[in-house]
Amino acid sequence: xxxxxxxxxxxxxxxxxxxxxxxxxxxxxxxxxxxxxxxxxxxxxxxxxxxxxxxxxxxxxxxxxxxxxxxxxxxxxxxxxxxxxxxxxxxxxxxxxxxxxxxxxxxxxxxxxxxxxxxxxxxxxxxxxxxxxxxxxxxxxxxxxxxxxxxxxxxxxxxxxxxxxxxxxxxxxxxxxx
Amino acid sequence: xxxxxxxxxxxxxxxxxxxxxxxxxxxxxxxxxxxxxxxxxxxxxxxxxxxxxxxxxxxxxxxxxxxxxxxxxxxxxxxxxxxxxxxxxxxxxxxxxxxxxxxxxxxxxxxxxxxxxxxxxxxxxxxxxxxxxxxxxxxxxxxxxxxxxxxxxxxxxxxxxxxxxxxxxxxxxxxxxx
Numbered sequence: 466x467x468x469x470x471x472x473x474x475x476x477x478x479x480x481x482x483x484x485x486x487x488x489x490x491x492x493x494x495x496x497x498x499x500x501x502x503x504x505x506x507x508x509x510x511x512x513x514x515x516x517x518x519x520x521x522x523x524x525x526x527x528x529x530x531x532x533x534x535x536x537x538x539x540x541x542x543x544x545x546x547x548x549x550x551x552x553x554x555x556x557x558x559x560x561x562x563x564x565x566x567x568x569x570x571x572x573x574x575x576x577x578x579x580x581x582x583x584x585x586x587x588x589x590x591x592x593x594x595x596x597x598x599x600x601x602x603x604x605x606x607x608x609x610x611x612x613x614x615x616x617x618x619x620x621x622x623x624x625x626x627x628x629x630x631x632x633x634x635x636x637x638x639x640x641x642x643x
Numbered sequence: 644x645x646x647x648x649x650x651x652x653x654x655x656x657x658x659x660x661x662x663x664x665x666x667x668x669x670x671x672x673x674x675x676x677x678x679x680x681x682x683x684x685x686x687x688x689x690x691x692x693x694x695x696x697x698x699x700x701x702x703x704x705x706x707x708x709x710x711x712x713x714x715x716x717x718x719x720x721x722x723x724x725x726x727x728x729x730x731x732x733x734x735x736x737x738x739x740x741x742x743x744x745x746x747x748x749x750x751x752x753x754x755x756x757x758x759x760x761x762x763x764x765x766x767x768x769x770x771x772x773x774x775x776x777x778x779x780x781x782x783x784x785x786x787x788x789x790x791x792x793x794x795x796x797x798x799x800x801x802x803x804x805x806x807x808x809x810x811x812x813x814x815x816x817x818x819x820x821x
């Protein structure tokens with residue numbers, strides 16, 4: 466990603482307030498250098514409608530108890546849905562699911578048209594073709610800057626064959642097959 | 644990680660609430676299907692000694708303000724160091740630094756013998772060869788299960804050329820060069 470005004474930013478950092486002057490483009494670019502898997506996190510809203518969105522801020526948090534963490538922009542249309550959700554599933558996408566990731570990353574269009582899904586008896590929404598599904602119970606959330614940080618307890622995991630979709634430098638990529 | 648009373652816990656969970664009976668090995672395996680970059684997080688301890696360890700639970704958290712999040716086992720020898728640390732650096736490792744990752748993941752041996760580092764005027768510990776360095780100011784920490792979750796403000800980012808080291812299924816790997 467191009468950072469058109471990085472040189473002036475560096476100058477500003479030196480002269481004004483180094484602690485607060487970090488440039489947003491520069492930050493995004495740097496954060497993109499940490500490679501991640503890609504997940505679609507799904508839930509049923511209060512009307513029983515399946516909802517979901519693409520998330521690459523997922524992380525393991527604790528083994529005993531089994532906890533995971535992820536975050537969502539405060540501006541997201543699904544913020545209220547996930548604030549109220551008791552159960553949600555983290556679907557880890559395979560390298561065959563770039564279109565699924567793109568559909569669920571968009572705020573418009575029929576996200577669920579991009580992937581077959583099933584809803585379990587418990588009300589978990591499973592995306593077909595995912596390489597791993599973490600069926601979770603919401604535990605807590607907190608605001609941190611411009612995001613909400615969610616912590617969930619993992620109730621059930623399912624692994625399927627396949628290689629992961631990977632996000633790096635703002636692009637989709639794959640692991641070296643070797 | 645040894646968990647001396649996991650079997651009795653699992654038994655108790657099995658007879659009462661099947662939803663809580665998730666197996667630790669199964670969980671680890673499933674979590675391993677979410678690909679991540681690899682970081683070494685470094686700081687100066689209260690004696691001015693450079694300390695660091697390998698972390699792959701790093702994640703972007705907020706753009707404005709610039710926040711990141713990561714977690715550390717409560718059993719880690721460096722827990723107290725990071726609880727007290729005001730400044731630390733997240734060094735994102737390159738695909739040439741597998742040995743660095745292994746050295747800093749071990750609790751024995753001279754970790755810093757594996758990588759050249761420099762200490763900035765502010766007291767940040769920078770690992771040479773990293774593809775990105777996030778110089779951070781500690782903001783908060785909280786206990787979540789068997790881990791501590793740390794949130795930090797990013798003060799400065801530096802990007803260098805190179806491709807990332809990637810961790811997947813408990814193994815080091817790389818991105819597809821294409």
